[in-house]
Amino acid sequence: MAKLLYVTCNLKSEELSCSLTVGKEFLKEYIKHNPEDEVQFLNLYRDKIQQIDADVLNGLKKMRCGGNFDSLTQTEQQKIEQISNHADQFISADKYVFVTPMYNLGFPAEFKMYIDAICVAGKTFAYTPTGPIGLLKNKGKKCFHIHSSGGFHYGKDEDHSVPYLKSLMQFLGVDSFEAIVIEGVDAYPDRAQEFKNLAISKAYYAANNF
Numbered sequence: 368m369a370k371l372l373y374v375t376c377n378l379k380s381e382e383l384s385c386s387l388t389v390g391k392e393f394l395k396e397y398i399k400h401n402p403e404d405e406v407q408f409l410n411l412y413r414d415k416i417q418q419i420d421a422d423v424l425n426g427l428k429k430m431r432c433g434g435n436f437d438s439l440t441q442t443e444q445q446k447i448e449q450i451s452n453h454a455d456q457f458i459s460a461d462k463y464v465f466v467t468p469m470y471n472l473g474f475p476a477e478f479k480m481y482i483d484a485i486c487v488a489g490k491t492f493a494y495t496p497t498g499p500i501g502l503l504k505n506k507g508k509k510c511f512h513i514h515s516s517g518g519f520h521y522g523k524d525e526d527h528s529v530p531y532l533k534s535l536m537q538f539l540g541v542d543s544f545e546a547i548v549i550e551g552v553d554a555y556p557d558r559a560q561e562f563k564n565l566a567i568s569k570a571y572y573a574a575n576n577f
Contacts, residue, residue, distance in 0.1 A: 368403045372460035376411040376467050376478045385549045385559070386515040389566045390466035393513060393547075396574035407456065411477040417449040418480045453484040454491055462509045462577065463541070465532065469516035473527040482535060491539045501540025510536045511577055512546040513570065517553025545573060 373394060381387045398406065417423070426443030430436065436444060457463075467474055485491055492499050512532055520526040533544045549566040552559040 368405065369401070369461040370405045370407065370459060371397070371401075371462040371464060372407050372409065372457065373464045374409045374411065374466070374481070376465075376475050376481070378412055379468075384468070384515070385552050385563050385566070386466050386468055386513050388563060389515075389547065389549060389570050390464065390513045392567045393464070393511075393570035393574045396571050397577060400575055407460065409456075409481075411475075411481050415449070416453065416477060416480045416484055417446050419450075419483050420446070422446050423450065450484045450487065451490070453481070454487040457485040458491060458503065461507065462511070463536075464511045464513070466513045467515075467528070469514065469520065469528050472520060472525050473531070486535070486539070499538070501538055504540030504542070506540070508541045509543040509577060510541050510545070511573060512544070513549075513566075514546060515549040515552065517551070519550045519554065521548045521550055545577075547573065 373390075375387060375390065377384050377387055379387065381391060394406070398404070422440070422443045423446050426439045426447045429439060429443075436447075439447070465478075467478055473479075488494060491503060492501050510532075512529060514529050516528075521529060529546050529548060533546070536542075536544050547566050547569050549562055552562055555562075
């Protein structure tokens with residue numbers, strides 16, 4: 368039995384979101400083939416994600432300088448504990464599914480806040496004299512990304528979404544990365560359903576092998 372962490376970041380309803388619709392079909396097919404797997408859900412607009420702020424930075428600096436967790440202020444403790452909890456949840460999962468829209472050539476701010484929360488030195492990566500290393504490497508972890516955009520950006524230098532997430536996963540040691548990109552739904556609204564149906568077909572196939 369594996370643990371799958373299913374992360375969404377979208378303000379739209381499922382009916383109005385291409386990525387959420389494709390994600391739903393992927394998940395249905397995945398559960399059909401993996402009924403005993405545990406699925407945990409994280410909605411980055413609904414579930415509070417602690418951002419890296421002054422309290423977090425100050426608390427981490429105190430601990431790097433030899434202070435223990437109990438020496439931090441109550442606010443520092445609460446915020447660092449929340450970040451630690453998200454990192455621990457991420458570490459405990461075997462598989463990750465991220466369902467995202469493109470905002471201005473990248474991700475919504477809430478998604479970046481989550482990335483910052485799971486990139487914790489000593490937990491998911493470590494600094495070494497020869498450079499940082501991912502602490503999740505060689506653990507058989509997999510990542511699948513379902514991403515949508517109104518235009519056509521994938522594969523271009525301007526795209527800071529899917530390539531960024533792939534690099535981030537590799538940085539943490541998650542080398543298995545696949546993606547489905549739904550593009551052009553706003554550029555060609557008359558073909559939006561066609562684009563979505565094609566992505567759903569790909570999602571069914573991917574779910575059978577994830």
